[in-house]
Amino acid sequence: MIEIKGLSKSFGKKTVVEDVTLKIQAKAITSFIGPNGAGKSTLLSMVSRLLDADTGEVLLDQSDVKKMKSDAFAKRVAILKQANHLNIRLTVRELVSFGRYPYSKGRLNKEDQKFVDQALEYMNLTDMQDKFLDELSGGQKQRAFISMVIAQDTDYILLDEPLNNLDMKHSVQIMKILRKLVDELGKTVVIVLHDINFASVYSDRIVALKDGRLVKDGPTHEIINSDALREVYDMHIPVQVQDGCRICVYFNSHN
Amino acid sequence: MRKNSTKLIILAVIALICMLLFAFYNIQGGFSYAFPKRLERLFAMVITGTAIAYATVAFQTVTRNRLLTPSVMGIDSMYEIVQTIIYFALGSSSIFVVSRYLNFGVSIIAMVLFALILYRFLFRADKHPIFLLLLAGMIIGTLLGSLVTFMQVIIDPVEYESLQARLFASFMNVKTELLFISAGIVALAFLYGTRILHKLDVMSLGRDNAINLGISYDKMVLRILILSSVLIAVSTALVGPITFLGLIVSNLAYQYFATYKHSVLIIGASLISIIALVGGQFLVLHVFNLTTTISVIINFIGGLYFIYLLLKESRKAG
Numbered sequence: 001m002i003e004i005k006g007l008s009k010s011f012g013k014k015t016v017v018e019d020v021t022l023k024i025q026a027k028a029i030t031s032f033i034g035p036n037g038a039g040k041s042t043l044l045s046m047v048s049r050l051l052d053a054d055t056g057e058v059l060l061d062q063s064d065v066k067k068m069k070s071d072a073f074a075k076r077v078a079i080l081k082q083a084n085h086l087n088i089r090l091t092v093r094e095l096v097s098f099g100r101y102p103y104s105k106g107r108l109n110k111e112d113q114k115f116v117d118q119a120l121e122y123m124n125l126t127d128m129q130d131k132f133l134d135e136l137s138g139g140q141k142q143r144a145f146i147s148m149v150i151a152q153d154t155d156y157i158l159l160d161e162p163l164n165n166l167d168m169k170h171s172v173q174i175m176k177i178l179r180k181l182v183d184e185l186g187k188t189v190v191i192v193l194h195d196i197n198f199a200s201v202y203s204d205r206i207v208a209l210k211d212g213r214l215v216k217d218g219p220t221h222e223i224i225n226s227d228a229l230r231e232v233y234d235m236h237i238p239v240q241v242q243d244g245c246r247i248c249v250y251f252n253s254h255n
Numbered sequence: 256m257r258k259n260s261t262k263l264i265i266l267a268v269i270a271l272i273c274m275l276l277f278a279f280y281n282i283q284g285g286f287s288y289a290f291p292k293r294l295e296r297l298f299a300m301v302i303t304g305t306a307i308a309y310a311t312v313a314f315q316t317v318t319r320n321r322l323l324t325p326s327v328m329g330i331d332s333m334y335e336i337v338q339t340i341i342y343f344a345l346g347s348s349s350i351f352v353v354s355r356y357l358n359f360g361v362s363i364i365a366m367v368l369f370a371l372i373l374y375r376f377l378f379r380a381d382k383h384p385i386f387l388l389l390l391a392g393m394i395i396g397t398l399l400g401s402l403v404t405f406m407q408v409i410i411d412p413v414e415y416e417s418l419q420a421r422l423f424a425s426f427m428n429v430k431t432e433l434l435f436i437s438a439g440i441v442a443l444a445f446l447y448g449t450r451i452l453h454k455l456d457v458m459s460l461g462r463d464n465a466i467n468l469g470i471s472y473d474k475m476v477l478r479i480l481i482l483s484s485v486l487i488a489v490s491t492a493l494v495g496p497i498t499f500l501g502l503i504v505s506n507l508a509y510q511y512f513a514t515y516k517h518s519v520l521i522i523g524a525s526l527i528s529i530i531a532l533v534g535g536q537f538l539v540l541h542v543f544n545l546t547t548t549i550s551v552i553i554n555f556i557g558g559l560y561f562i563y564l565l566l567k568e569s570r571k572a573g
């Protein structure tokens with residue numbers, strides 16, 4: 001389990017994450033939601049050690065992540081950032097193979113290859129595995145990066161807006177794969193989402209941030225209702241039930 | 256397209272031919288006298304060539320740029336500065352001049368320290384655009400250069416002469432007594448350097464991806480910067496500055512091999528480097544019959560190539 005305790009971060013005078021405390025439930029999908037600039041990415045970066053917190057700590061199964069060995073941590077927690085830009089030219093397969101680095105240290109064995117094949121398969125990339133990333137569309141590239149994180153085969157998968165650039169079909173496909181990773185393989189997924197309906201339909205829990213503070217943290221059904229969502233987004237968000245799913249219909253809302 | 260292993264073999268063969276030519280072609284004045292001399296020079300060129308190639312490629316990976324090199328940023332001129340300061344402050348009879356090893360040690364430490372301070376200042380935020388870095392590096396280099404000139408002007412003329420002799424290191428004038436200690440340091444550096452090649456591969460994905468994949472990124476950056484400064488410092492102390500060699504060979508290697516694998520890039524860049532130095536020096540001596548050293552020519556061609564790369568980059572950015 002990941003425990004976040006009193007985490008804060010400022011850039012200059014601006015506090016972007018303020019005293020956030022929460023537990024991330026294991027073997028579940030937790031969605032982080034909140035307006036732009038709420039601090040979601042910053043929080044995720046601190047949990048995954050990309051960024052040092054000013055105060056507070058992050059515990060992974062009771063041990064402080066900052067004290068863990070880098071390569072041991074990389075076998076347990078994987079993160080995909082919101083924006084990914086590479087300076088070097090790689091094929092899809094080469095990128096995904098990097099996901100095995102914590103295990104292979106650059107020399108892939110049969111088992112590593114198997115994980116790579118499977119991760120490519122999951123993201124529907126098998127056919128284009130030998131294409132260079134700069135020959136792909138934005139969505140295809142995004143899928144290649146997700147594929148790398150899946151190949152990393154960690155217990156915890158943190159994804160910052162992975163549905164960026166993806167069409168509806170692939171978005172649904174990825175959410176279903178994440179569901180499968182949780183339900184069948186017992187992984188824990190934390191995902192930042194702007195499409196609140198994906199959060200509603202696929203996540204077990206939702207964490208809402210606003211101005212750097214935690215404003216909501218609970219099971220999905222407690223958060224997806226107009227009152228709670230108004231607190232987060234300052235707008236009126238009607239919620240309808242469709243085929244047993246709570247769907248937010250906010251497209252022509254007037255505050 | 257040829258496979259990279261084939262390309263490496265081709266380069267290795269060319270490098271070998273250059274080395275053989277350099278060692279055996281038209282030996283005059285007694286084999287037993289000339290041959291060991293040639294071997295010494297050859298040895299110095301191979302050491303510096305590989306040291307500069309490794310240092311430059313590794314440096315460019317961790318700084319995520321392909322235009323800057325430790326030399327371009329002025330580590331080389333630090334050597335002149337240290338020597339001048341020693342002569343200026345202590346005189347040519349001081350122990351720091353007389354003892355070659357002490358001098359060597361002090362120069363290297365000073366160069367590495369200078370490099371680290373410079374990097375700390377320049378790469379801290381990791382956000383500065385490359386042209387700003389370049390400009391800053393060059394301004395600092397020029398500033399220090401002027402300081403050196405100033406000290407050299409007011410130094411005693413006799414001292415100055417001896418300083419000049421010291422500063423004018425080159426492949427035709429290798430400091431033999433430093434050859435083995437340099438080789439030792441470079442070998443030690445490579446012992447570590449070859450073990451982290453796969454880490455360099457991962458680091459070329461950028462900081463976030465590298466950390467995600469289990470690299471202690473900031474620690475590794477520091478280590479690699481120290482490693483590359485040491486390599487450049489040793490080669491400068493041994494044969495003098497060849498400012499643009501690293502830039503040429505790294506960029507040729509990126510272009511020729513088109514891979515992210517540092518094992519290939521670094522071996523390739525080293526071979527290109529050896530070919531440029533040994534082959535170049537051979538041509539200079541035996542074909543053009545010039546007495547100049549290859550460093551001068553490499554710096555000339557390298558300077559032009561640098562301008563070309565700059566223009567290409569700015570066109571891409573604009």
Ligand SMILES: Nc1ncnc2c1ncn2[C@@H]1O[C@H](COP(=O)(O)OP(=O)(O)OP(=O)(O)O)[C@@H](O)[C@H]1O
Binds near residue numbers: 035040041082
């Ligand atoms: N490196 C940085 N330096 C200065 N300010 C930063 C930095 N990174 C983030 N911020 C600021 O911190 C705040 C939170 O940013 P963060 O990226 O965490 O937001 P977010 O919730 O992920 O937003 P979005 O939904 O747009 O991705 C923003 O106001 C941003 O301007």
Ligand SMILES: [Mg+2]
Binds near residue numbers: 040041042082160
């Ligand atoms: Mg964000």
